Amino acid sequence: MAWKMKPIEAFFARIGDDPLICAFEEAGKIFPPSSSPGMGSMGKPPAWEGGVFEDFAVRLFLENAHRPLALYVHVPFCRHRCSFCPFFKNIATGTFSAEYTALLAREIDATAKTLGNAAGERRVDAIYFGGGTPSDLDLEDMSLLIRLLRKRFFIAPDAEITVEGGIRGFSAEKGRAWVDAGANRFSLGVQTADSRLRRRLGRFSRRDEIREVLQNLCASEATVIVDLIYGFPEQTADTLLDDIRFVSEETGIHGLDLYKLNLFSGSPLDRAIARGTMPKPPDFRQMAKMYGAAYEKLVACGFKPFTQKHWRRDNRERSVYNRLAFKADMIPFGSGAGGRIGDVSLGNAGVLEEYSEKISRGEKPLSRIAYSPRKQSPFGKLLDEALEELHLPALNQWPRDCRVDADKLLSQWRDAGLLRDPEEKDGGMRLTCAGNFWSGHMKKLLMDFVAQSG
Ligand code: SF4
CATH class of the missing domain: 3.80.30.20 (tm_1862 like domain)
Structure with missing residues (x-):
């Protein structure tokens, strides 16, 4: 089956009285039980x-x-x-x-x-x-x-x-x-x-x-x-x-x-x-x-x-x-600590006995060493960094093929109350209160939007 591109309207926000409540659909969320990083149950x-x-x-x-x-x-x-x-x-x-x-x-x-x-x-x-x-x-x-x-x-x-x-x-x-x-x-x-x-x-x-x-x-x-x-x-x-x-x-x-x-x-x-x-x-x-x-x-x-x-x-x-936290190397210390150096993620033993035994043997008390390069595209990284600072990347930083449509989409989101114009010329649009609340959802939509334009 041929993959069908979504029309730009599929990415639009709803326009209503309160963008905090109505901008997008939100399903109720419950998180699965946590599994501790570096737990002994992860095995050898x-x-x-x-x-x-x-x-x-x-x-x-x-x-x-x-x-x-x-x-x-x-x-x-x-x-x-x-x-x-x-x-x-x-x-x-x-x-x-x-x-x-x-x-x-x-x-x-x-x-x-x-x-x-x-x-x-x-x-x-x-x-x-x-x-x-x-x-x-x-x-x-x-x-x-x-x-x-x-x-x-x-x-x-x-x-x-x-x-x-x-x-x-x-x-x-x-x-x-x-x-x-x-x-x-x-x-x-x-x-x-x-x-x-x-x-x-x-x-x-x-x-x-x-x-x-x-x-x-x-x-x-x-x-x-x-x-x-x-x-x-x-x-x-x-x-x-x-x-x-x-x-x-x-x-x-x-x-x-x-x-x-x-x-x-x-x-x-x-x-x-x-x-x-x-x-x-x-x-x-x-x-x-x-x-x-x-x-x-x-x-x-x-x-x-x-x-x-x-x-x-x-x-x-x-x-x-x-x-x-998302871009640095992190050396972990202590039972259950997680970290990373370059593309290798590290997890210390989460069970105290195992942690303590490894220390007494003079080893770094790791129970996880995994090759896990960050799988982010350059635009995904740019988007993450911009969203963390409460704005979107400036239009001239978007992939060239989607800039015209991105301009339309972001204008629609601005009209819906999620974004406001940047204070500085050539800056990226800023998140409003509602934009900040919905930023995780907006990120998913933008990644889809850019992927289908590429
Ligand atoms: S004090 Fe301990 S149990 Fe309570 S929220 Fe903090 S980490 Fe959790």
Whole structure:
């Protein structure tokens, strides 16, 4: 059967009163259970050209020296499991901090030793401690790890060094000590400041604790940002707007990430909804309205969107790690950490026993080494980078064959309320609030559109 090209109208948005709700069709989404990167269940690591990390690391590292570099340290421990979370792995209890820090320190030392002089050939622009709840590490342990990474790798003087964490356990003393050690950004998962809803989701810190911790951290020299989520069951536009007002007016944060709830299949929250002990989350229409209201409120509170999910009201918030995540090489450290060097993706063992055994044998604790070149077309890459910065590529950057039609399509999307004209001559059209909300969908349409024109 001959492949039929879709008419340009098939890519058009609906024009209606509210583009947030009506621009395109949206099916309800539920995400499959998460599978952890680098889990032991992935079996024996495939050999990379018949070798192990220690055999190919230096060559691969130097071959990709033109790429930005970041270090990712995973701390897969939390005090308890939040009901919506697919990332929970291990309970933070007893002497976990000292024991896990000792393993991480050995991995950092061994990785730097494997890279040898090559480690000094590539500058690191970002270090990110993610989890889990890295802030549950003891004060001295995290300080040691930050100092060790700074000693073993070539860290740019303006590198962003982020410690992620939760409210309980992230004290003013830790904040000061970790800034002294070199951290300059703290990212806290608040998700919602509504104490009743927080308890229902398995988060037990109260609003006054959130206020106090954030105020104390903001008094350090670090940039402080929080995550908020919209779309929880029982959350309304009013509670979301109150969350934004609270973190904006009562805490002094410099930036904020706003995420839509991903309801993961099999998570405690998903099961509670299925049992009827939790109501259903807001439907798509309500979610879209919540996003629109939050967008307006954030602007009113002095925040500016500077990437798809990130907002800032102070230029010290740069979100370097997040912006590098899709294009940088990333060296993974810690159980379950994922990374990549060039076209080779790396996953550390996600089961603690396996991770620990490999470390004691002096190996890089990988359970996955896979050849996985990024399959993006040059236009796909350009589109991703532009969308992340909230615009589309300028028309003269589009494939030549589709520029005339692209101009028509983008004008239609502008009329539908998804785009606005660029401020600068020859720039790409900017996403409106609705355009930002629909950007994932718009990207899929544009990739189809360009593919059929090529
Ligand atoms: S603290 Fe964070 S990582 Fe841990 S269970 Fe809660 S949301 Fe998940």
